Amino acid sequence: MAESTDITDDAQIAAARAFGAPSLQTPRAVTGRDLPARNRVEIGLAPGWSAQVKRLFSAQLATASPQDCERVEMVDAGSSLHWPALDED
Numbered sequence: 001m002a003e004s005t006d007i008t009d010d011a012q013i014a015a016a017r018a019f020g021a022p023s024l025q026t027p028r029a030v031t032g033r034d035l036p037a038r039n040r041v042e043i044g045l046a047p048g049w050s051a052q053v054k055r056l057f058s059a060q061l062a063t064a065s066p067q068d069c070e071r072v073e074m075v076d077a078g079s080s081l082h083w084p085a086l087d088e089d
Helices: 010-025 059-063 066-070
Strands: 028-035 040-046 049-054 073-075 080-082
Touching: 028 066, 028 073, 028 080
Parallel strands: none
Antiparallel strands: 028 040, 040 049, 073 080
8 A cells, every 4th residue: 555645835725724714704702601680692703793692592501500601612713602511502
């Protein structure tokens, strides 16, 4: 069996960066926090604005305690949120 060697040159790297560049321009989550008094989750988005979503959008979030909703993680470069205490995405 012949051994294959992948060589990436500068042109391929530039092409990959150009291909991925538009995804960096779309809004993505950079922060997340629970707003228990409003029964909402606030998602901070790049490039600097935020959105609030009712916890009702998720059956698990709707019935979870504020303590379970406190910690939220950004995953997949901000395209998704994860609540570890609830194992909810």
